[in-house]
Amino acid sequence: MNQAINRPLDIGCVADLCVDLMVTGDVIPRFHQIEQLVDDYALEPGGSATIFASQFAKLGGRVGLIGAVGADAFGEYLTTALQAAGVDMRRVQRRKAIKTGLGLHLVKDDGDRATLTYLGSIDAPRLSDLTDDLLFECRHWHLASPFLLTNLRGHWKGWLERCRAAGMTTSMDTNWDPEDRWEGIQELLPLIDVFLPNEAEARAISGEEDVFRAGERLASSGPLVVIKRGSEGSTAFWTAEGGLRIVDGNSAIRDSQSALPVVDAVGAGDNFDAGFLRAWLLGQEVESCLHLATRCAVASLGAPGGIRGQLREGAME
Numbered sequence: 467m468n469q470a471i472n473r474p475l476d477i478g479c480v481a482d483l484c485v486d487l488m489v490t491g492d493v494i495p496r497f498h499q500i501e502q503l504v505d506d507y508a509l510e511p512g513g514s515a516t517i518f519a520s521q522f523a524k525l526g527g528r529v530g531l532i533g534a535v536g537a538d539a540f541g542e543y544l545t546t547a548l549q550a551a552g553v554d555m556r557r558v559q560r561r562k563a564i565k566t567g568l569g570l571h572l573v574k575d576d577g578d579r580a581t582l583t584y585l586g587s588i589d590a591p592r593l594s595d596l597t598d599d600l601l602f603e604c605r606h607w608h609l610a611s612p613f614l615l616t617n618l619r620g621h622w623k624g625w626l627e628r629c630r631a632a633g634m635t636t637s638m639d640t641n642w643d644p645e646d647r648w649e650g651i652q653e654l655l656p657l658i659d660v661f662l663p664n665e666a667e668a669r670a671i672s673g674e675e676d677v678f679r680a681g682e683r684l685a686s687s688g689p690l691v692v693i694k695r696g697s698e699g700s701t702a703f704w705t706a707e708g709g710l711r712i713v714d715g716n717s718a719i720r721d722s723q724s725a726l727p728v729v730d731a732v733g734a735g736d737n738f739d740a741g742f743l744r745a746w747l748l749g750q751e752v753e754s755c756l757h758l759a760t761r762c763a764v765a766s767l768g769a770p771g772g773i774r775g776q777l778r779e780g781a782m783e
């Protein structure tokens with residue numbers, strides 16, 4: 467269990483830092499210099515670890531991001547916005563050689579999106595950013611979106627082993643593998659305490675079509691597995707002395723269903739992770755962790771992007 471309770475940071479996490487520019491309107495772009503008007507736009511901090519850290523900090527947790535931004539206006543914006551949310555940005559470098567990553571999302575009235583991504587700072591983190599002092603400063607390590615962190619590929623097993631040896635606990639949300647190959651994930655599972663895939667990811671990684679069999683299979687490698695299932699809620703699986711335990715995390719969705727306007731699902735899963743890990747690191751039971759996780763996810767559905775709808779500490783029961 468976690469022997470590192472009194473460290474300055476609850477969580478350390480390498481971040482796929484970028485900004486999201488969402489342009490809304492029922493317009494399909496047309497080349498040959500055609501100009502069309504759109505309804506609205508919004509600029510938001512983007513990247514899965516970024517959204518996660520912002521929500522975790524707003525719940526009163528201490529989280530430090532590791533990564534880089536460009537020496538540009540978007541980099542300034544990201545640093546300021548995340549510091550204001552309470553995220554420790556001391557280990558986010560401002561690098562002249564790169565530009566801050568950008569996701570340009572064209573959002574239609576029916577919610578469908580087309581995205582153009584410039585990677586830039588998203589895959590800037592490298593092995594030299596994983597420094598020994600993190601093993602003394604952090605109580606827990608969260609691995610988010612490893613498939614986007616191309617320079618760290620193949621290094622996570624060694625790093626997670628070092629985290630465990632330093633008395634830290636660990637969690638992982640792989641998000642989708644753009645190559646749909648899922649290489650190297652199975653071997654990480656025995657080193658993970660809390661694994662947070664969505665349903666499609668759980669199926670792809672376990673090779674099981676049925677979500678309950680997928681949960682069982684993944685939990686048999688060691689972690690507490692929490693499968694996020696969109697409007698179906700979530701289900702937790704773990705093996706205890708008496709065998710497999712399964713807990714359904716839908717009660718908080720039913721509680722809030724009547725007041726649930728879904729603007730977009732951007733970041734729902736990352737906000738879910740933040741709520742779950744905040745409660746889990748406070749030593750709460752799985753049921754309570756699922757409850758806070760779901761409240762965070764549902765809150766973020768009601769506002770554009772992943773950050774605006776986030777809950778504040780006062781919202782914790």
Ligand SMILES: Nc1ncnc2c1ncn2[C@@H]1O[C@H](COP(=O)(O)OP(=O)(O)O)[C@@H](O)[C@H]1O
Pocket residue numbers: 663664665693694695696697698699700719728731733734735736738759760763764767
């Ligand atoms: N349409 C929805 N209605 C209610 N809850 C939702 C909806 N979409 C997502 N959620 C909540 O957000 C969580 C994470 O969303 P999900 O889409 O499953 O993950 P990801 O964003 O990682 O793909 C779900 O477990 C659920 O609690």
Ligand SMILES: [Mg+2]
Pocket residue numbers: 639641642664735736
């Ligand atoms: Mg996700």
